[in-house]
Amino acid sequence: MTALLQVERLHARHGLLPAVRDVSLTVAEGETVALIGANGAGKTTLLRTVAGAHPASGGRVVFDGVDVTAMRADQRVRRGVALVPEGRKLFAELTVEENLRVAGRRARPGRWDLDTVLDAFPALAPLRARTAGSLSGGQQQATAIARALMTNPTLLLIDEVSLGLSPIAVDGVYDALARLIADGATLVLVEQDLGRAMAVADRVLCVLEGAIVLTGRSADLSREQVTAAYFGVDHAADRTASELP
Amino acid sequence: MNWVNAVVQGIFLGGLYALFACGLSLLFGVMRIINLAHGDIAVLGAYVVWAIATSFGLNPFLALVPALVLMLAFGYLLQRLVLTRSIGSGQLIPLLATFGIAIVIQNGLLQAFSPDVRSLGPQAGGLTTASARLTDTISIPIFGLVVLAVAVVVLGGLQLMLRHTGVGREMRATAQDPDTAGLLGVPASSVYARATAIAVATATVAGAFLAVRGTFDPASGPTQLIFAFEAVVIGGLGSLWGTLVGGIVLGVAQSLGAVIDPQFSILAGHLVFLVILATPRGRSLAMGGARA
Numbered sequence: 001m002t003a004l005l006q007v008e009r010l011h012a013r014h015g016l017l018p019a020v021r022d023v024s025l026t027v028a029e030g031e032t033v034a035l036i037g038a039n040g041a042g043k044t045t046l047l048r049t050v051a052g053a054h055p056a057s058g059g060r061v062v063f064d065g066v067d068v069t070a071m072r073a074d075q076r077v078r079r080g081v082a083l084v085p086e087g088r089k090l091f092a093e094l095t096v097e098e099n100l101r102v103a104g105r106r107a108r109p110g111r112w113d114l115d116t117v118l119d120a121f122p123a124l125a126p127l128r129a130r131t132a133g134s135l136s137g138g139q140q141q142a143t144a145i146a147r148a149l150m151t152n153p154t155l156l157l158i159d160e161v162s163l164g165l166s167p168i169a170v171d172g173v174y175d176a177l178a179r180l181i182a183d184g185a186t187l188v189l190v191e192q193d194l195g196r197a198m199a200v201a202d203r204v205l206c207v208l209e210g211a212i213v214l215t216g217r218s219a220d221l222s223r224e225q226v227t228a229a230y231f232g233v234d235h236a237a238d239r240t241a242s243e244l245p
Numbered sequence: 246m247n248w249v250n251a252v253v254q255g256i257f258l259g260g261l262y263a264l265f266a267c268g269l270s271l272l273f274g275v276m277r278i279i280n281l282a283h284g285d286i287a288v289l290g291a292y293v294v295w296a297i298a299t300s301f302g303l304n305p306f307l308a309l310v311p312a313l314v315l316m317l318a319f320g321y322l323l324q325r326l327v328l329t330r331s332i333g334s335g336q337l338i339p340l341l342a343t344f345g346i347a348i349v350i351q352n353g354l355l356q357a358f359s360p361d362v363r364s365l366g367p368q369a370g371g372l373t374t375a376s377a378r379l380t381d382t383i384s385i386p387i388f389g390l391v392v393l394a395v396a397v398v399v400l401g402g403l404q405l406m407l408r409h410t411g412v413g414r415e416m417r418a419t420a421q422d423p424d425t426a427g428l429l430g431v432p433a434s435s436v437y438a439r440a441t442a443i444a445v446a447t448a449t450v451a452g453a454f455l456a457v458r459g460t461f462d463p464a465s466g467p468t469q470l471i472f473a474f475e476a477v478v479i480g481g482l483g484s485l486w487g488t489l490v491g492g493i494v495l496g497v498a499q500s501l502g503a504v505i506d507p508q509f510s511i512l513a514g515h516l517v518f519l520v521i522l523a524t525p526r527g528r529s530l531a532m533g534g535a536r537a
Contacts, residue, residue, distance in 0.1 A: 052427075053424060053427070072432065074428075074432040082428070085425060089425040089428075091417070091421045092421065094414065094417060098417075098418075099418075102411075102414050102415060102418045103429040103430070105411040105415060151429060
């Protein structure tokens with residue numbers, strides 16, 4: 001598989017505080033990668049920097065062979081990068097359909113339009129005239145993912161997939177993601193739920209204090225290794241999974 | 246003038262104020278800035294119409310068409326070249342930027358056209374003085390009716406555009422969250438430039454009607470800004486139909502004030518504005534944000 005996304009020695013800051021430190025990673029076409037880590041580890045900033053919503057203070061982001069580091073978020077969207085932001089960030093006063101149409105107006109050509117998105121998320125069809133602010137958490141997350149799909153991305157970044165959702169809503173969202181993955185979508189997920197992340201992802205990257213401290217295929221990593229890297233209690237985890245005993 | 250006729254005249258005057266105010270309301274609703282140059286932009290539009298009408302011997306309403314094209318372009322460039330640099334820098338910087346634009350426009354007009362008072366009324370023909378008498382004491386000014394009708398069409402058109410077109414949905418989305426709109430491929434700067442162009446165009450229409458209805462000079466802008474601001478606040482910041490109501494309330498207050506004493510006209514409008522602003526509803530309207 002060819003690398004769709006290459007992040008090279010990326011740095012990002014919040015004011016003077018480093019939030020992302022010297023991160024390098026690649027995501028291959030059709031791959032699902034999970035970013036895990038504790039609150040404040042830098043996952044969201046890393047994802048937002050890749051999407052162009054946060055400025056990089058060093059390093060570069062190469063998407064589909066093009067250096068997009070200096071591009072604005074809307075320019076990266078037109079190249080095929082879409083981010084489902086933390087907290088969904090729906091336009092609360094717009095209806096579900098209006099949220100989708102806003103994303104579709106300048107969309108790249110592709111398979112996703114209002115009809116195909118509503119086919120993929122059938123629970124949204126009866127809600128299309130409802131304002132987004134009146135939806136439940138699960139419905140909002142489904143709308144946010146559907147809205148991002150309306151841009152016809154080749155790379156979908158989803159921040160905090162299950163945060164604040166009921167278990168039933170999480171099941172619904174992951175069912176939808178499973179269908180996208182089966183269709184060959186390329187996904188990068190930020191997820192606090194280790195079990196969910198490891199179940200759905202081809203690879204897991206653990207972020208601690210802005211740096212990646214553990215990488216490996218989900219099938220090759222033990223829960224203990226990931227947990228240790230997650231909390232930063234075992235510095236032996238600061239190696240790739242293949243190096244671990 | 247009896248009280249009923251004063252109310253009728255005030256409603257028509259309110260149409261003009263609503264027309265002045267709708268661009269101010271749109272810019273606040275979409276960009277969250279208060280454009281202190283709005284009145285001066287309207288007067289600039291009036292001068293553009295006057296220059297075209299006198300240069301080519303056109304009726305002011307015909308001259309308004311090319312003037313609108315020029316002012317749309319002016320509004321687009323104004324945002325792209327000046328306002329865009331002040332967006333996202335807090336509330337003070339856009340205020341200072343638009344205040345500076347107002348000073349530049351006023352002094353530019355003084356330099357180009359002198360402080361002489363002008364009017365487009367004579368070139369508009371009998372429309373400005375025509376009226377339909379309903380009773381012995383109540384008459385409807387035809388020009389006032391035209392202005393009110395145009396205000397309703399402009400505000401209604403803007404409302405339809407915001408609700409039912411892709412451009413309007415992008416404006417509403419960007420007004421709510423420009424960063425998230427950017428994550429969906431919608432560049433806020435482009436949306437803001439369109440909104441500014443539309444706001445400047447509506448101000449030009451209002452400026453032209455002001456020039457037909459009465460007189461104008463390079464210093465006329467700030468007064469119109471105050472009336473527009475009062476109409477917007479009375480109607481609720483960012484609410485287009487509220488702006489129409491606000492303009493009419495202001496116009497009626499001024500007309501009724503004039504019945505009491507001609508010198509009390511403008512002050513009556515300010516007093517109504519202050520009274521409405523002081524009520525809990527007024528405060529909530531003023532803080533209501535974009536509801537277009």
